[in-house]
Amino acid sequence: MKKIIYSFLLAPLMFLSNSCELANDLDDFQPLLSLDASKTIVDERSAESVLAGVYVGLYGTEQNQGALAYTLPDFLSGYIAQTTAFDDPINVDFATMASHNINTNNPFITTAYQSLYNVINRANWFIEGMEKITDTDFDNPERYEEFLAEAKIIRALGHYYLLRSYGQFYDVTSTYGIAVRTTPAKSDEAFPRNTVAETYTAIISDLDAGIANAPDNRSKQYANKTFAKGLKAKILLYQGQYTEAAMLAKEVIDSSPSDFSLTPAYFDIFGDLTSTEVYESSEVLFGTTPAGDSNNAFNTPVRLIGGFPLNLTSKLQDQASSSVTIGGQTITIDGTQRASALTAEVFFPGSGVFGVTKYGGFPTVEMIRHMRMAEVYLIYAEADARANSTVTPEALAALNAIRARAGATIGGDGFVEYPASITLDEFLTAVRLEKAVELFSEGGQSWFDLVRYAFVDGGFNAGFKVEDEVAVATNPDKFIFPIPFASIQVSNGNVEQNPGY
Template sequence: MNTNYFYKKYVIAILLISSTIFTGCEKFLDTQPQGSYTLDNYPYPQGGGPFDEFIFGVYDDLRSYSVHVDGFINATSIRSDDADKGSTANDGGADVFGMDNFPVLTTSGRANALWTGFLGIVTKCNEAIYQVESNDDIVSDEEIKQQTIGEARFFRGYAYFMLVRLFGRVPLIDKMLDDPAQQLNIRQNSVAEIYKFIEDDLNFAAANLPLSWDERFIGRATQGAANGILAKVYLTQGKWAQASSAAQKVMTSGQYDLTTDYAKIFGEDGENSSESVFEVQATASPTVTQTNGTQYASIQGVRGAGNWNLGWGWNVPSDVLEAAYEPEDPRKARTILYSSTNTTENFTIYSELMPRYPSDVPNPRYNHKVLGSPNLRNTISRGCWWMNIRILRYADVVLMYAEAANELGQTEEARTALNSIRARARRGAAEGILPDVATNNQNTLRNAIRHERRIELAMEHDRFFDIVRWGIAKQMLDAAGKTNFRIGRDELLPIPQAQIDLSKGVLEQNPGY
């Protein structure tokens, strides 16, 4: 395949990686389509590589509706005990009702979108690897080739990690197929085989990705991202020693820390901070309001009128999440956005008076972590399509290390890691708020770590997977009023019936559906 045609194009695709560094709200000014080629950076921007055109399509897919938007929010957050569907009673129909209180429909369009979206990422990763290994028209040194393969294998490993947690047994596709239709008739591999494949991909990525990129490529996958996701892969399987080792590699890399205040992390000025291990990049401008962004925040935005018509109002913090916070925990106010009432005025982090519930908005609470700044809402759009999606934060890595260390009997190390998260959370709060955990009892410490994960990472798409791997999903979901959850069925989504039909029965349905 001759790729000169691609190099001669000034714009190869809408990419996620910006050609200039953005800080805070500056990323929205004079925004050009990301990934543009100019006379100054042709044939590819300095700090990149000749295979970027193939890997950048993967970054584009990360923002897509089928990957990290509607189905993702439903399957990872609304299915959990920490969130409810929200909006009005009938909004979303049976598809979303099944996500909120089980079982998910075998005909669910959202489950089908997740299946096709993440397998679509696998396909693009396999194509990128094929181009590196087989395209003789592109001249590159071996280091760049291995780095590009590492980048592709990072995303392929991440995509399969999502797929195996969502669906269990899925087809393992490790190379570019001559005919894309072949993908429809590949039998499912075992969960153990999928996890082995994920581990191999992420270990290769960790060995070949850089610690950091040129500042013009902020947001690209790094060694820390690979080791961080790998730690979660090991943790999910109960491989405590491996999880501890992978997390420690991130913690000792010198690239990340807990200096960013919790209240700042989720705003525009907290994007790509020292807290960020990996996040999906999005941007917008008054003239390009959606094309380079993602609908992630809009789906969760306050459902109101006028200035408060910010979105669908889905994925609202639940009663049980609200009750789980310790007294005066500052993280609660940054996570739960309260509507005003006839007797109480509540405000956003930007000091805006919230509309009243139930007269002006249908829900008493919304997700505060996805609220963009009012200045940008007034100058770009109400939907906040520019908001990045946090996939892995440093605090998550520290808590994974704490959990693994505790399971290994390393009580002091686990407690120290846990308390570092609490120390950041209480920074600036009154004395006595969120005191250090002092217990030496492994089970008590285990529960403290689990509590801290729930609170620190609330509404960030880990909770459902956490309660499933801890074996407490039924207990926690029943307590949240989601009593239709059935053990042995609802830990996984159904294999989409549309995919079973396309496979002519090669794909097998998950138990209980």
Template sequence: MKKIHILILILSFGMFTACDSILDVELDDEIKTSEAITDIISLRSAVIGLYDIMQSGTYYGGEFILAQALTGGIADATGFQERFAQLDKAIIPTSSDYIKSSWVDVYALVNASNLILEKMAELNLDDENAKASALFFRALGHFDALRQFGQFTNSSSVYGIPVVTKYVDSESSGTIARATVAESFGQIITDLNAAIALFDYDDDRYFVSKATAEALLARVYLYQGNYPMAEQLASDVIGNNDYALNSRFNDIYDTEGSDEAIFELQFLGTDGNSLTEYLATSPPEVSANYQDFFRDMDADDDPRSFRFYDTGRVVYVDKYGTSDNDIEGNAIIIKLSEMYLIRAEARARQTPTNLVTALQDLNKVRTRSLPSRPILIANVPDFNAFVNALLIERARELAFEGHRWFDIVRLGKAESILGIPAFRTVYPIPQREVSISKGVIVQNPQY
């Protein structure tokens, strides 16, 4: 998909196209909302289109997942792509191709969701699952924007994100200023709660459902710092009999839609992922970091290391396929082991001087792979030691699934691990967006 300014979108039965820049887009090229969704059939096609946006090679189908591993320090840029080299150093310019495409992706998801919601109201279309899905994806788009471009760890910060709750066209897209962090979280949580109220439980792993929204809300509450609610939502999902930890870690990659999967983004031969293009070529554009990630995991004979292949020069990532022609590996968006790790952290945050129950959850995940090596209370004498242990488990369990950068930022470790100044723990807003908005969208401090 070519690149396009934040919200100049063309929607036709759920499919999106774009032009190279805002200057290439004529207003006549925009399909009016009345032509995009006219009945239940086109409404449901538009909902499927939301999954299509997520599949973009610059979103969950590729670069979004790679970016968080690169800036998080568990991946290396081993090819020739400048955008990956910038991410590898966690020194990202305002002209970065990655942040420009990511900004477009997240707001494409938001704007398409808004179109669905508005047309449902306008045409009085009654489909609770479609409405719930649009609310879920609007929340996800805003959340992915906030945790990349907003100061999400500071609840009192004014540097949130543009919160867009109406379908916008080229004339109005540049008039929406950044909300505060608290306001940004508020809209995300409101949308997810509304989705939960509308969704039914469904054990289909390839489409979002009530449990998917509960799981995402648990993640959102954890990032927000609402630890009691993060614990409660994670517990709700853990207690759902539709899901269970697989007996072996690697089963989730060997069997699509396994018991542990809560939401997998499914790729087929006709709409394959871009991950193997970057991870499985020779040499790969992106590989796993040996010194700070793979070495210790491999030395432990941890089964989680079996999804990586050390050639002695680079460490290939085999989570999505072993050749660049193998493009049907699903992206694991949410899985049950993450819920145990969320609950472990939420419990530790609430009782930092009593880590017993937090360790029980952490070990539930760890001992699946290392049954003879649980973390003992003596190994984590204080909360900081627990955080260090948690980061290791989260890295091994969730590597190259879009979490690492957010984890080290959220847990206050990015500066020490990466040796970067504090302002770089937030990605810059693409300068193009600041310029096009004529300063309505304010840049992050020190960029």
């Protein structure tokens, strides 16, 4: 096990220089990445080692830092709660998230914020260092642009995760975006927030660079062209650019290499969680693994949703077992195919503590799946229907492809495919619910869909409301997390807090 020492700024808005030691398998790479990356990156070998440090920042280290921003949204949708079986003061902070009464000093909100800016800052140092050399310094010159593209995709992902949690991502006219950083932090200077539109522009610019120059697939643990396309399709959907989102999602579905496709059997996506084969599933567009020893529970960033100190509520199973009537046909949302089969009591039978077996137990090989092909199908279904203001045969086929893969049959009542008689409103609701069940515990997609749907439907004031699904979610200001108090405090007025906090 080789070690790389990194000195970095925890967040470019307000935190002073900090350092930590991260371990990762990197063959015999052993350089020092300091704040002056231009002196560290001198050739292909050193560039690859420093780029590995960018990935290390993304998947996190001890205390599950890398997973916090990925898992916290499930509190807001009510799928995760604190573990009542344990009397632990930290559960108070978890409970405030579930109740939508979040303190700006909440340590988990702060840690997630810091961790994501750390990822962005690592990417920025790498990009600046690469700009000091040229492809002639590489043994394989084509890798120069590929390395840069990978770093830009990671930077885009960091900005996206920040925007959806700490900015009004649903409103492209809002001034409450995030502070976009495209240069490394070299002081504790605080920068004002960009607008939502400016944030999206920066994200798409980086993704376009990834689409143009990233590798096709050197491993699902590295950023690639297909993931950049999929993430861009999601960003276009969030922006309300439905025609463009549908076109790009369709391109991903139809034209990606063969190693990017729906896995025929749903359970095979997660594979043998004691084998590294889980990293190479065709379903995964991009996934990251824990730093260090994956068999060490304290180094597994997804352990938060594996049963301690959190557990799943009954909401998902209740929602999955419910049914709707469409054109006189009764349709069960899930029929326990996914929601129940991939959850289980942890610790011991009768404990009342339920975890997500998508992430295994002890020992295990973990993976955070930043995007799967199933989500691209559902992005296409929603975007195409919204773009055409009707349920096209293509949109219906995309939705039913996900249903069929999970075991749904054609016709009749029960766990069946959706019929052609489905209305637009029924279809959009079906897409939202399908995504909630298909991707539960994989990034909190259900929460962001609730917010988007409510905003598009009536601007939070009419039509479908978030509180229709989450009773405590009555204040739109609390649909996003606050900017951490520390950031506001040291910014000397340069960083504006979100409304309502």
